[in-house]
Amino acid sequence: MFSLLQIAVRNVLRNKRRTFITLAALLIGVTVMVSIRGTLNGLQRSLLQNVVKGQTGALQVHRAGFLKNVLSSPLSLDMPQDAAFEAKLLGVKHVTAVAPRILFAGMVNVADQTIFLGVQAVDPLREFKVVPLRESTLEDKSQFASGKVADAMVVTDQLEKALRGANVPKDAPAAILAPDKDGALSGENVTLTGIMKLNMPGEKKVGMVRLDVAQKLLKMEGRATEYILAVDDIDNIEQVAADLRLALGKDYEVSTWEDVAAFVKQAMARQSFILSLVAAVFLILMLLGVANTMLMSVLDRTREIGTMMAVGVRRSKILGLFLMEAATIGALGGIIGGAMGTAIVLVLHARGISVTFPGSNVPFTIQPFVTPGYLLAVVSIAGFGALLFAVYPAWRASRLRPVEALAGG
Amino acid sequence: MFRSLLLTLATALLVPATAFADPTAEELLKKYDAVMGPVNFLASIEMTAHRDDGTTRTYKMSVLKKGDDKFRATFAEPAAVRGQEMLRQGDNLWVYMPNLKRAVRLANRDSFQGGDFNNADVLRVNYQADYTAKLVPDAGRADAWELELHAKTKDAAYDMIKLWMRKADSQPIKGEYYTASGKMLRMADFTDFKAYNGLTRPGKISMKNMLATQRYSTMSWDAMDTNVNPPTGKFVLDDLGK
Numbered sequence: 001m002f003s004l005l006q007i008a009v010r011n012v013l014r015n016k017r018r019t020f021i022t023l024a025a026l027l028i029g030v031t032v033m034v035s036i037r038g039t040l041n042g043l044q045r046s047l048l049q050n051v052v053k054g055q056t057g058a059l060q061v062h063r064a065g066f067l068k069n070v071l072s073s074p075l076s077l078d079m080p081q082d083a084a085f086e087a088k089l090l091g092v093k094h095v096t097a098v099a100p101r102i103l104f105a106g107m108v109n110v111a112d113q114t115i116f117l118g119v120q121a122v123d124p125l126r127e128f129k130v131v132p133l134r135e136s137t138l139e140d141k142s143q144f145a146s147g148k149v150a151d152a153m154v155v156t157d158q159l160e161k162a163l164r165g166a167n168v169p170k171d172a173p174a175a176i177l178a179p180d181k182d183g184a185l186s187g188e189n190v191t192l193t194g195i196m197k198l199n200m201p202g203e204k205k206v207g208m209v210r211l212d213v214a215q216k217l218l219k220m221e222g223r224a225t226e227y228i229l230a231v232d233d234i235d236n237i238e239q240v241a242a243d244l245r246l247a248l249g250k251d252y253e254v255s256t257w258e259d260v261a262a263f264v265k266q267a268m269a270r271q272s273f274i275l276s277l278v279a280a281v282f283l284i285l286m287l288l289g290v291a292n293t294m295l296m297s298v299l300d301r302t303r304e305i306g307t308m309m310a311v312g313v314r315r316s317k318i319l320g321l322f323l324m325e326a327a328t329i330g331a332l333g334g335i336i337g338g339a340m341g342t343a344i345v346l347v348l349h350a351r352g353i354s355v356t357f358p359g360s361n362v363p364f365t366i367q368p369f370v371t372p373g374y375l376l377a378v379v380s381i382a383g384f385g386a387l388l389f390a391v392y393p394a395w396r397a398s399r400l401r402p403v404e405a406l407a408g409g
Numbered sequence: 410m411f412r413s414l415l416l417t418l419a420t421a422l423l424v425p426a427t428a429f430a431d432p433t434a435e436e437l438l439k440k441y442d443a444v445m446g447p448v449n450f451l452a453s454i455e456m457t458a459h460r461d462d463g464t465t466r467t468y469k470m471s472v473l474k475k476g477d478d479k480f481r482a483t484f485a486e487p488a489a490v491r492g493q494e495m496l497r498q499g500d501n502l503w504v505y506m507p508n509l510k511r512a513v514r515l516a517n518r519d520s521f522q523g524g525d526f527n528n529a530d531v532l533r534v535n536y537q538a539d540y541t542a543k544l545v546p547d548a549g550r551a552d553a554w555e556l557e558l559h560a561k562t563k564d565a566a567y568d569m570i571k572l573w574m575r576k577a578d579s580q581p582i583k584g585e586y587y588t589a590s591g592k593m594l595r596m597a598d599f600t601d602f603k604a605y606n607g608l609t610r611p612g613k614i615s616m617k618n619m620l621a622t623q624r625y626s627t628m629s630w631d632a633m634d635t636n637v638n639p640p641t642g643k644f645v646l647d648d649l650g651k
Contacts, residue, residue: 186506
């Protein structure tokens with residue numbers, strides 16, 4: 001068995017050109033597969049981070065029925081915003097921080113312009129503990145996030161441009177208007193402290209205002225419509241969600257980021273599916289290359305096979321030899337390709353790829369990475385695939401008749 | 410003598426003939442404006458909004474109108490909106506917020522105090538100016554004319570309205586309000602016809618929200634005086650809050 005392997009390796013090394021071509025096909029295939037997967041891994045991790053640490057938090061708590069009606073941002077489905085309720089949330093294992101929000105539809109006015117927008121009311125000091133990446137979407141970090149401006153509000157630059165049309169003095173007062181929780185029109189003065197960038201495609205007419213301003217505006221002192229939660233490890237969210245449901249009872253609904261940002265989850269599944277298709281096509285193409293060279297090899301080496309048979313080498317050994325040669329090339333290509341792919345991924349990881357989503361204006365950095373499991377899978381698929389695709393050429397070799405083979409087929 | 414007798418006879422014969430002729434769409438629209446938005450008036454109006462969760466909220470206001478396009482509404486109840494005023498001047502609409510001490514521009518199609526009327530429903534009744542109308546020939550009802558109104562301007566309350574007016578006295582009895590794409594937003598019933606200082610008109614409108622079907626609002630006119638002539642100075646931004 002060992003001698004067979006030795007002969008196989010020697011045969012592989014003997015015809016350098018053929019080996020090189022076969023290896024190249026495998027190498028390129030595996031390298032491309034590893035680097036694409038690595039980049040996609042990085043993209044998906046960034047997406048997840050952007051959502052969890054920049055928008056939704058790991059988990060959200062609402063009153064039951066809120067998410068079903070989220071488009072109308074119902075204020076009647078509210079909950080207490082106080083120390084007792086927060087203690088209940090923080091009492092659940094793995095929860096590290098919580099922050100209250102009120103989501104509502106309102107209007108923002110500057111001078112002669114009044115524009116509809118979706119508003120998130122947040123407590124800046126606590127909001128950015130749960131979704132720290134969000135702070136980087138604010139152009140005016142010091143003013144809104146620090147909580148120094150008592151009636152601070154930020155809007156997207158599209159809104160800001162629309163509000164501050166021509167001839168509007170820089171210090172024109174701004175106000176936010178909305179129907180309060182009873183439906184009566186209510187208004188409060190606000191200070192527009194700057195621009196809020198969007199880190200995901202979506203509704204562009206949005207803004208953030210301080211929670212206490214919104215509570216006064218909506219006559220909802222001490223109330224909130226949403227709590228966002230951070231956890232110590234994202235892998236614990238299912239456990240945390242179950243514990244929260246138990247602690248809060250049926251009046252509340254607990255959602256993970258996957259429920260809230262279902263589109264991200266779907267996008268990620270779609271990307272992975274497309275990648276698998278591409279990878280499968282690559283794999284089959286490169287393995288067909290292997291099969292082709294092996295078949296050529298059999299035809300080339302007919303005399304040699306005849307000689308081996310003439311000196312008493314069994315047909316099964318011939319079959320084994322050719323399979324072994326293919327496996328050797330497959331393993332070599334897989335391992336070297338895997339190493340090259342990993343090297344590329346590592347370089348990209350260190351350098352980072354800066355990407356800006358269409359419809360968003362916050363660039364974020366993708367750091368590609370591959371898991372050992374995936375590498376192992378790719379290398380074994382290359383090796384075993386080469387073996388599988390060499391079965392027919394090897395079988396052809398083993399079925400040759402010694403006399404004809406010696407005569408040169 | 411004979412000639413004048415003939416003339417009288419002819420006139421007498423002619424009168425019933427015109428009385429039975431169908432009114433034109435323009436005449437009906439003019440009648441609508443005359444009862445729903447007389448040139449000048451001062452009215453006390455009560456609006457009750459019935460919300461999805463079954464709760465209601467009642468607003469009391471007085472509305473003053475002058476000419477074709479000047480309105481001013483002043484809210485008295487509930488406490489949350491006391492002191493708020495709305496002013497219309499032509500195509501412009503503002504709300505004065507007492508706590509902000511200034512007026513903020515609003516859009517015509519915004520909901521009026523969170524109820525199921527929009528701002529233009531209440532503060533812009535000038536269908537002749539805003540819509541082109543045509544009579545629907547084979548209306549579904551024998552007792553009423555059916556009119557189809559199409560907005561002339563983007564500032565009109567709706568893109569399309571179907572309006573039913575009673576044949577007996579040309580009073581509006583029913584309205585359906587549509588988007589440009591033909592989706593029905595609201596439906597109104599005009600009821601409680603009564604005379605206000607000689608002007609007979611609906612005393613109550615129930616407006617049903619067709620998008621959130623649990624919701625509806627009613628608006629009733631407690632009093633309406635058309636013999637007023639408020640000064641133009643009442644309809645300027647600077648006068649709000651005073």
